[in-house]
Amino acid sequence: MNHWLVKSEPHKYSWEKFNEDGRTFWDGVRNYQARNNLRDMREGDLVLFYHSNEGKEVVGVAKVVKESYQDPTTDDKNWVVVDLSPVETLKKTVTLEQIKADEQLQNISLVRQGRLSVMPLKQEEFDRILELGS
DNA sequence: GCCAACGTTGGC
């Protein structure tokens, strides 16, 4: 199983809204690297949900419920979406500040490549963030 | 609101 982190600006699509919806397709990715990551997602993979701009923190865990398919919001064949459902809300949110300060999390893309909106995480990194959030 | 990082576009 793979692990991922996705970013969303809370005023565009927040964790709260995601939980109300129960399921969503992850659209709006217009970056090839992020797109490639979406394509590599498999059903059942776990995904951390990060609030960018406002909050700047990991707020919860989601899972992939449908693998990548054509982005329904565009005819451009370049872009895909996946379907995600919420799994759990972290007891404590994990801020970017905490992540940057954590020895084990120095190499994640969230720190190294700030603009990437969909990124892979190693199992250890995923577990470490959950630990910080429990 | 500014600016750094970085991806994309287009002229040559």
Next chain:
DNA sequence: GCCAACGTTGGC
């Protein structure tokens, strides 16, 4: 195919 210009993202 290189690289300058430009646009976008996201932290501060």
